[in-house]
Amino acid sequence: MSEQREMKEASPGYRTVTIFVAGIAVIALVALVTVGVLQNKPLPQKYKYGIVMDAGSSHTALYIYQWPAEKDNNTGRVTQTDSCRVDGPGISSYASNPRGAGESLGDCMLKARQAVPSSRHGETPLYLGATAGMRLLNIENASASDAVFQAVEAALHSSPFSFRGARILSGQEEGAFGWVTVNYLDDRLTQGQETTGALDLGGASTQISFVSARFDGTESPHNLMTFRLYGNDYNLYTHSYLCYGKDQALRKMLALQTASGPTSLSDPCFHPGYIRTRDYSELYASPCVARSKPQASPRNFTLKGTGDFDSCRTAVKKIFDFSKCNFSRCSFNGVFQPELQGSFGAFSAYYFVLDFLNLTDTSAPMETIKDKLREYCATPWADMQRQHPSTKVKYLAEYCFSGTYILTLLTEGYNFTADTFKEITIIRKIKGSDAGWTLGYMLNLTNMIPAEAPDAPPAAPRRLRVHHGAHGPAAGGPSPLHHLHPQQDSVLQPAQDRMS
Numbered sequence: 001m002s003e004q005r006e007m008k009e010a011s012p013g014y015r016t017v018t019i020f021v022a023g024i025a026v027i028a029l030v031a032l033v034t035v036g037v038l039q040n041k042p043l044p045q046k047y048k049y050g051i052v053m054d055a056g057s058s059h060t061a062l063y064i065y066q067w068p069a070e071k072d073n074n075t076g077r078v079t080q081t082d083s084c085r086v087d088g089p090g091i092s093s094y095a096s097n098p099r100g101a102g103e104s105l106g107d108c109m110l111k112a113r114q115a116v117p118s119s120r121h122g123e124t125p126l127y128l129g130a131t132a133g134m135r136l137l138n139i140e141n142a143s144a145s146d147a148v149f150q151a152v153e154a155a156l157h158s159s160p161f162s163f164r165g166a167r168i169l170s171g172q173e174e175g176a177f178g179w180v181t182v183n184y185l186d187d188r189l190t191q192g193q194e195t196t197g198a199l200d201l202g203g204a205s206t207q208i209s210f211v212s213a214r215f216d217g218t219e220s221p222h223n224l225m226t227f228r229l230y231g232n233d234y235n236l237y238t239h240s241y242l243c244y245g246k247d248q249a250l251r252k253m254l255a256l257q258t259a260s261g262p263t264s265l266s267d268p269c270f271h272p273g274y275i276r277t278r279d280y281s282e283l284y285a286s287p288c289v290a291r292s293k294p295q296a297s298p299r300n301f302t303l304k305g306t307g308d309f310d311s312c313r314t315a316v317k318k319i320f321d322f323s324k325c326n327f328s329r330c331s332f333n334g335v336f337q338p339e340l341q342g343s344f345g346a347f348s349a350y351y352f353v354l355d356f357l358n359l360t361d362t363s364a365p366m367e368t369i370k371d372k373l374r375e376y377c378a379t380p381w382a383d384m385q386r387q388h389p390s391t392k393v394k395y396l397a398e399y400c401f402s403g404t405y406i407l408t409l410l411t412e413g414y415n416f417t418a419d420t421f422k423e424i425t426i427i428r429k430i431k432g433s434d435a436g437w438t439l440g441y442m443l444n445l446t447n448m449i450p451a452e453a454p455d456a457p458p459a460a461p462r463r464l465r466v467h468h469g470a471h472g473p474a475a476g477g478p479s480p481l482h483h484l485h486p487q488q489d490s491v492l493q494p495a496q497d498r499m500s
Ligand SMILES: O=P(O)(O)OP(=O)(O)OP(=O)(O)OC[C@H]1O[C@@H](n2cnc3c(O)ncnc32)[C@H](O)[C@@H]1O
Pocket: 055, 056, 057, 058, 059, 090, 131, 132, 133, 201, 202, 203, 204, 205, 206, 245, 246, 247, 348, 349, 352, 353, 356, 395
């Protein structure tokens, strides 16, 4: 110590050097701060972001995902950080006011600008995918659906994000991406573990997707999606039933009950004491029921609830056609479905409805579930309103129908038995991220799921890759990111499309 002090004191140049070094350090620091301030450069961000808008039939939702900036290609690393529910109905409801569809997204876009650090805005991919509501509008009135898309695209182009296109997802994509999401969040893909099937119930369509050892696509090619993920091959069975989302299914049931154009209808799927005037032209204003509109009918009919679960089941069952099957086995409406296999995650309206009804425990005996629904449906409407003053009246009025529909769809439609029903888990979120197709869709379009396991020698480019036939895109083709129309670039395609 003292020797040191002696040396410092002894060395005449020591003070000069110290002052010199300190001076340089101060100048460097000032320069650094000045440059930083002048360029307004924030500190480097730890995360990257991606945004997907889910334009569903009943509403639009925006999801923001993040992942560590230094490593894009690892599983389980992409998580949902934020979400935003667009006020008002789904974009397909803006057919007569397309501009309104674009404007409706404003608040959620603002929220996204605040949630994603501004230094990342320009590089953050933004996708919009529309599902069954737009599929139906496209069938009904293609120019109206084009106008809605134009308005929505204009709104999203004006955002600071990297807008990569708005399009309608095919039913197969909707089902398959929901399956990818669930299994990605559960970490089942990297481990090569047994996967979970996915059940999605929307307002206008519903999907079932699961890996089946007995299904290679021979019987029904358009139900097959094949992928190679983290070095494992999957044959996924998937089917989307248009018009079997819970809103359209209710329309179908009401249409069957009003085929003769009555002025009043006693309906077992609504609570006793429930009474409402329904407009014929409004009820039949959907391609799901348009063709069965009665030739002659009054303007409205009076819908009166009788609250009878067993009769409701009978009425609901009539919207399924079990009469024909050209395959070895079918679900309903002549659709091929292999034997159910493994566990399932059921989300969206399965969750909303069964959670409200306190019926998410699928291990309860089937009879108990039926008894609860029987009692629930029989509860007078006035009591329901008194007990649930803050529940949206439309939802409250329809839970008896919705619960009955879900039970019928799962057991009679998809053939879940008292045993296999227990394999269904009713979920809303997995590790903080919503279950749904959006995350899988983004992972695919941003190539964030590698075809080979990360520690395996990269024989092929690390991207989510399907086995394409001779006409499929070459492996390692251009990244989907460089195109504005992801429908041409999605590397996940149903087998039928690949073979045609
Ligand atoms: O997939 P598609 O068919 O396009 O429709 P969507 O994406 O808009 O459908 P959601 O899963 O958002 O919702 C499914 C249905 O559940 C309804 N719903 C949403 N929240 C609900 C709640 O809390 N209680 C009851 N029903 C609800 C909603 O109105 C739809 O009819």
